[in-house]
Amino acid sequence: MRFTAEQRLEDDDVFEREFTLGEIPGILWTPESASASAPAPLILLGHPGGLHKMYPRLVARARHCAAQGFAAATIELPGSGERPRFAAVEQARADLRQALRAGEPVNDEIVDRLILPLVENAVPEWRGVLDVLLSLPEIGGPVGYAGGVISIGIRLAVVEPRIAAAVLFAGSFVPRAMFDEARQVTIALLVLLQWDDEGNDRQSALDLFDAFGSKEKTLHANMGGHTGVPQFEGDDGDRFFARHLK
Amino acid sequence: MRFTAEQRLEDDDVFEREFTLGEIPGILWTPESASASAPAPLILLGHPGGLHKMYPRLVARARHCAAQGFAAATIELPGSGERPRFAAVEQARADLRQALRAGEPVNDEIVDRLILPLVENAVPEWRGVLDVLLSLPEIGGPVGYAGGVISIGIRLAVVEPRIAAAVLFAGSFVPRAMFDEARQVTIALLVLLQWDDEGNDRQSALDLFDAFGSKEKTLHANMGGHTGVPQFEGDDGDRFFARHLK
Numbered sequence: 199m200r201f202t203a204e205q206r207l208e209d210d211d212v213f214e215r216e217f218t219l220g221e222i223p224g225i226l227w228t229p230e231s232a233s234a235s236a237p238a239p240l241i242l243l244g245h246p247g248g249l250h251k252m253y254p255r256l257v258a259r260a261r262h263c264a265a266q267g268f269a270a271a272t273i274e275l276p277g278s279g280e281r282p283r284f285a286a287v288e289q290a291r292a293d294l295r296q297a298l299r300a301g302e303p304v305n306d307e308i309v310d311r312l313i314l315p316l317v318e319n320a321v322p323e324w325r326g327v328l329d330v331l332l333s334l335p336e337i338g339g340p341v342g343y344a345g346g347v348i349s350i351g352i353r354l355a356v357v358e359p360r361i362a363a364a365v366l367f368a369g370s371f372v373p374r375a376m377f378d379e380a381r382q383v384t385i386a387l388l389v390l391l392q393w394d395d396e397g398n399d400r401q402s403a404l405d406l407f408d409a410f411g412s413k414e415k416t417l418h419a420n421m422g423g424h425t426g427v428p429q430f431e432g433d434d435g436d437r438f439f440a441r442h443l444k
Numbered sequence: 445m446r447f448t449a450e451q452r453l454e455d456d457d458v459f460e461r462e463f464t465l466g467e468i469p470g471i472l473w474t475p476e477s478a479s480a481s482a483p484a485p486l487i488l489l490g491h492p493g494g495l496h497k498m499y500p501r502l503v504a505r506a507r508h509c510a511a512q513g514f515a516a517a518t519i520e521l522p523g524s525g526e527r528p529r530f531a532a533v534e535q536a537r538a539d540l541r542q543a544l545r546a547g548e549p550v551n552d553e554i555v556d557r558l559i560l561p562l563v564e565n566a567v568p569e570w571r572g573v574l575d576v577l578l579s580l581p582e583i584g585g586p587v588g589y590a591g592g593v594i595s596i597g598i599r600l601a602v603v604e605p606r607i608a609a610a611v612l613f614a615g616s617f618v619p620r621a622m623f624d625e626a627r628q629v630t631i632a633l634l635v636l637l638q639w640d641d642e643g644n645d646r647q648s649a650l651d652l653f654d655a656f657g658s659k660e661k662t663l664h665a666n667m668g669g670h671t672g673v674p675q676f677e678g679d680d681g682d683r684f685f686a687r688h689l690k
Binding site for chain 1: 639650653654658659660661662663664665666667674676679680683687
């Protein structure tokens with residue numbers, strides 16, 4: 199892992215470092231309080247791709263995390279931002295847009311082509327980044343995952359034993375195969391649902407919540423569209439992680 | 445209103461007073477901080493009936509309220525506890541139990557006979573008690589409602605303009621007519637749902653949440669049965685009221 203830039207965020211006791219690991223760009227935020235003798239638990243911040251565009255929301259989440267004594271990290275999704283595109287995924291995205299424009303139902307085949315390659319590629323990258331981040335003296339376990347793409351969160355929750363709790367945003371299309379994986383998830387979950395999300399089927403999200411195998415899972419549904427998650431859900435997420443990662 | 449007993453709760457800065465208003469017994473809890481110059485907002489604590497049996501849970505909620513600077517009050521439901529029974533409601537309750545024992549679906553007619561008389565009788569009583577409580581110098585507006593019976597909460601939210609926010613527990617049968625009333629509710633709502641509530645139909649609760657006319661409404665669904673609402677939902681309720689009543 200190579201740190202390529204660093205800055206102390208103004209008015210906050212947060213240290214921000216940009217990094218690359220191989221071809222993967224990412225950002226690590228650590229609270230001042232984190233040290234080798236008091237390592238900070240880590241929260242991985244998922245997002246739909248496009249690190250530069252997502253930066254304002256991600257840094258706001260990272261500040262929340264730091265205020266709770268957590269480190270936070272994010273990476274660019276494969277095929278997004280400055281990273282080389284996947285031709286097949288781009289084609290699926292174009293097909294999805296065309297179906298939505300035509301008012302057609304989005305069929306499972308398009309969703310599979312769009313999401314499954316992302317999951318296949320992003321999850322091993324997250325795990326590799328996690329290996330390195332946990333080797334830093336100021337970062338300790340346990341680890342949380344917060345955000346979208348929900349299918350990536352599901353796969354990570356199943357395969358990565360270092361992840362102890364997750365806040366998942368039910369705001370993207372979910373391949374049918376991921377419902378079976380959801381049944382294998384046993385970590386504590388807080389699932390966020392926007393009740394009138396224009397890009398997400400409500401019943402499918404409720405079915406997914408039902409499918410999760412976790413004994414402790416909570417659904418928070420709020421009014422409004424995809425980008426309307428209320429600010430107080432950030433606080434609720436902090437308290438959820440405080441209960442499970444401390 | 446006649447105060448019939450009073451005590452200061454141990455280890456808490458909470459003053460508890462039992463009262464009667466006409467034939468209605470109730471309890472009022474006020475924080476030490478409440479005074480004529482700094483009146484406390486009031487939270488009405490709903491419950492399924494049986495004040496004595498419900499006391500441990502109610503006093504725990506009242507302590508939460510007081511810690512946030514809120515007064516809290518509850519009354520016995522008509523037909524419950526020491527109050528005279530309604531023969532028609534008792535018959536409906538017996539019919540309901542028999543239907544559940546026989547594994548039969550609970551039909552709308554039984555639910556109407558069980559719940560509608562409660563709503564008709566309890567809501568004017570709550571409003572009368574509210575008149576008196578708000579005339580006390582140490583109690584001020586705005587007012588919140590928390591708990592069950594959800595149909596009582598719905599009717600109160602529609603007819604009582606002094607109620608500004610409600611935490612409603614979707615854990616009881618809801619007459620079809622209340623769905624129309626739910627559409628008229630416009631106050632901020634936090635709706636609690638137990639995902640595997642043995643006495644409550646999940647889809648009906650989701651439909652009810654959808655029906656509420658409020659712009660700000662949040663659903664919190666948790667695992668487990670009717671009595672398994674997790675303790676952290678108490679904290680979430682406190683924060684909800686802090687956002688809307690302060």
